[in-house]
Amino acid sequence: MDDLYREVIIEHYKNPSHRGKLDPHDISFADNNPLCGDHIQIDLRIDSDGLVADARFDGHGCAISQASADMLVESIIGKPLEEVKKLNKESVLELLGIDLGPVRLKCALLSLKVLKAGVYGLGEASDELVE
């Protein structure tokens, strides 16, 4: 619990390295967390080898949602899309390095849901995507 706001999370929240939009992009998807109105958009560029050439996130919300989005986006650059598809809840928690209760887990996983919904070309970022 005391780790929840460890410095690295606050740092990613206050000074995100990958906030913004990509234009042009190959994939773009956005969704909300209906519980608290957090909003995340993720844009990706994919190169001819199927690797993530560049990625950005944009949106608003709590420190957990925004920091996890920044860390997630940072972590997938240079990775094959097939590997991105395999990311799950544990991948995000590993990035954050903290344990989360059920409410804040939703904040942390919003960016992964948006990312996977975008990569799979789905209309909605559902919970099943991150199980």
Added chain:
Amino acid sequence: MKLNLTEIRKDFPILERETRAGVRLIYLDSTATSQKPLSVITAMDDFYRRSNANIHRGVHTLAEESTALYEGAREKIAKFINASSARQIIYTRNTTESINLVAYSWARANLKQDDLVILTEMEHHSNLVPWHMLHAERGIELEFIPVTEEGLLDLETYKILLSRNPKLVSFTHMSNVLGTINPAAQIIRLGHEAGAVVLVDGAQSVPHFAVDVQSLDADFYAFSSHKMCGPTGIGVLYGKATLLESMPPFLGGGDMIKEVKLRSFRPNTLPHKFEAGTPAIAEAIGFGAAVDYLNGIGMDNIAAHEHEITEYALERMEEIPGVKLFGPSADKKGGVAAFTLEGVHPHDVAQILDRDGIAVRAGHHCAQPLHEKFGIQATSRASFYMYNTKDEVDLLVNGIYKVKKMFG
């Protein structure tokens, strides 16, 4: 009379608990739901230990006892809001269901396409969505009394809207976000002069100050037990007898009928006409005990204490750089302090306060349009009841400074 906080706090066992080892609970979320005094917990416990039986039909001792307790609670609640008779107290699940009862029964029998319903911009979703649904279903028209920058209803615009022949005015007596106490008697009188029926959402008012439905002249008045020291799962719709009698039943089933044939039924009399199926019996009894508890302290004493705490809280919170408070000054509001802290999301504020045992709510508090009006997604909200102390306000203020330091 000044409240004896030491004695009152002893009545609420939960206030003794720690949220983590060595961290005592500071409960500042009574607007979401209040804590329960021992007398309420005991009343429900006693019922299940001694009297539990279904109501209204049995002739055995327990059935008689439980019926008497269930109906006795209704009498207490009627007196509490000065209804002229207990038949006008319809048990529901909560305020939301009470408003839905009016929307399904009264409104579907009385409103047609293009009929105007006036709401306000400060409504809880429970007094918005039922009307959105009716708008989608039969094209009723919705208009909203605007909220001023200060957080009050713009009554001049209300008067203009009234010239359009509204059929219903439905508004909250007290805002769950801004804390604004609306001039209910005036809003109702103006609505009646324009020929409208008036429904009041009293979820936040009945728990915190004396409400007299007859002197207000409300047509319908809705409130919940769980925000006024009672259990969850039970609420009330008060209605004028003539209106309730003219309305078709809401849910069909047992207890709401006088007679059933294979292909027809005759509805029961008030209040049973609107109470289909086995109700929340223990909860009704707990609700009655909550009313006894509030009467024992005195609603005017509770209101005076909350006013003092709120005034102090607003004063202290205003001093914190980066804190922005929403809603009017303490003399125009109840015990609610919704705020934002610059650079920190309200969820983070609430989470960090929770480490010190301080329970506040964060989010849009089921009033998304109101937050949009003020250009924000969410607020943190501290709210107060008769058991809160100035010391707890100080701890909240210290906690907010801690949050600032962390995100500094």
